[in-house]
Structure formats: structure tokens, C-alpha cells
Amino acid sequence: MPDSAPPDTVNLQGNHACALGAIAAGCRFYAGYPITPSSEIAERMSVELPRIDGVFIQMEDEIASIGAILGASMGGIKAMTATSGPGFSLKQENLGYAAGAEIPCVIVNVMRGGPSTGLPTRPAQADVMQARWGTHGDHLIVVITPDSVPEIYTQTIRAFNLSEQLRVPVVMLYDEALGHLIESVRLGGRDIEIADRKWAAQPDSDFRPYAAGADLIPDMVRPGDGFRTHTTGLTHAEDGFPTQDPEVVEQYMRRILDKLELHRDLIESYEAIEIDDADHLVVAFGITARAARRALKQARAQGIRVGMFRPITLWPFPVAAFESAVAGKRGVLVAEMNAGQLITEIERYRSGGCRIEGLNRIDGETITPRQILNSIQELVDREHS
Secondary structure (H helix, E strand, C coil), X not given: CCCCCCCEEEEEEHHHHHHHHHHHHCCCEEEECCCCCCHHHHHHHHHHHHHCCCEEEECCCHHHHHHHHHHHHHCCCCEEEEECHHHHHHCHHHHHHHHHHCCCEEEEEXXXXXXXXXXXXXXXXXXXXXXXXXXXXXXXXEEECCCCHHHHHHHHHHHHHHHHHXXXXXXXXXXXXXXXXXXXXXXXXXXXXXXXXXXXXXXXXXXXXXXXXXXXXXXXXXXXXXXXXXXCCCCECCCCCECCCHHHHHHHHHHHHHHHHHCHHHHCCEEEECCCCCCEEXXXXXXXXXXXXXXXXXXXXXXXXXXXXXXXXXXXXXXXXXXXXXXXXXXXXEEECCCCCHHHHHHHCCCCCCEEEEEECCCCCCCCHHHHHHHHHHHHHHHHC
């Protein structure tokens, strides 16, 4: 969608907002395989892409789907696929390939209950650690967790921007409840910023496809521009060819890992609500953060000074911002729809003797404001007992 297009507010389902956000970001290739509760993304892309000379392909399985978008991206096209838990598991090997070969792409995981086939039509937030560590080896990854339909739209655009700017795979991670929620979304407008990858300049005999400057991001080769390049999942030198030289391997690994650290200011996004005077803190993301907001209002009305920290960029976790938010707090409640995954990260960055407690729900239902309020009250009561 051009930047000059007038804004248009429409009612959209979350999954449809994801598809339209991808289109607005410049996505012109989608490959996927139907899986509940993400299938509406594919359905909408199958309608929208042909209208703008894009390509939609229903692949034979999840593995082929991510393989196809990696090929399209290396061909110079912004590309996306979408899935849910079981399909996300199948995509992990190629997700590692994207991380190692630094191929921009966006993977959407609309979470559902698991493990295995689990609860296909019910929400969960149990893919937190799979999104970070699902593929093998030390690798870079960006994971974004919106909490509303409008944010699904804007954060999908941002996912493409980060992927293109940093040459990384970016995962959009949200749950079935958000995927099927309908809210008003403002589409288009002049405030949309679209980023593109850094293309290599004129070819020369000394060109090295994985050589990077101070920003640690190598230029990408546009097919047909006359460059000689080599792409592999093997650990490679700056010329793109495999190597086992320890010094070169170390340089390669440090660069791809340091790349995200160097650009944390660009990547990290979070929301902090009523933090300054709070004695206690609720940490939540996605649909659970919406319940937490209501619980915060109710707690404040009862005289309980509580704030909320919501990571929008889940990985890399916004450490400095959280450490600032938790400083001086007496207790932290981590609310999540799993058996306790994000809480392990929160415990790493606790402040002093701050009490950390979890509120977990794993029955296929969302956490309610009442449950969060009750847990806040229990946390406060235990401190005075």
C-alpha cells in the first residue's frame, strides 16, 4: 500500500490484519499450508496477492512452505509464511537455515494448545521458548508479540522492516484468541514507514557476500545484478563458502550474534504502565496483557499500587527496560497461558529480594482479569503475613 494512500478504518479479524499488514509492508510472496488457527492468513493472502501481481502458493506441507519463502527472499522478494504449533515445529530446521544464511523472512505462529495436536481451536502461549530456541545451535532470532488486532497490523509491518534491515528471520507470535478477535484497524496512511534491505552496489572481483561493515549487516545480492555469490547452511567465511577454520568460525558466529545486540535500540519494543509509583508489577504479553490492564485498574481502585510491563519484542528480551521497571518493586506476578516459560526469563533479571510468582493457565481458556486481580491480592497478602 503506498505511503500516500489515505487511512481507512475497517473492522478486521486478527489474522486478516496480519495479512493486510504484510501486504502493506511489501510482501509479494506467500507459501503456506492450512492449519488451525492461522488458516485465515493464507486465505486472505490468496485473495490479496494476485491483485498486486504477488504470488500465493499452497505448498504440500510446512517444511516446503518455509523452504519456498526462503527461496523467494533470496530471489529478492519480501516473503512470509504462517502456521501454528505443530507446523512451527516442522519449520525449525529451515528457520535455522534462515538464521545462519541471514535470509530475511517473516514466520507467523498463531499459538494453540499443545503438545502434539493438542487443542487446535483453543488459545495458548506455550511456544515462547520454542520461538527462541526451537532450532539448533546458537542463532539469532527476533520474536514480536502483539496484543491487539491493530497491533497485529502495525507489528507485522514492523516485522518485515526488521527482517529486511537486519537480515534476520522474524517471528510474529500471537494466540488463537487474538487471531480470531475482530477490532477496528486503521489501514494505510502517511505514517507507515517501509524499510527495504541493503542491496549490494556494483559487482567487482573482490566482492564477498558475507562481508559486513560497522553495522555487522552484509549487503544482499539482487539476482541478475552480476554478482558471484554462494549461499549455504554450512558455517561459512565472508566469501560464502564453507569453512572449519576456528578463527573464521568464531568471527562468523560473533558477528551474527552481536548483530542483534548492536541494534537493540531498533529491535526492542515494550509497554510500561503505571510503573513509577508501583510497589508490585505484572508481566504479561499478548491476550493476557489485555486482562492485566483491566486487573490493574481494579487493583488501583482498591488502593493497590501495581504496574504492568509488557514485552512487545519478546526476543531479544528488553532486559534494560525490564530491569528499570522492576527496580524497587516488592513483588512481580508473571501471567502467562502456559506452565511457566516467560517466568524463567523474569527470574534472571529480578531486583534484590523481589518476590516472583506465576499465574498459569493451561486448560485452553484465557486468563481473566479476576484471576490476575486475585493473584495480585494474594501476592500482597503473603508479603504482610
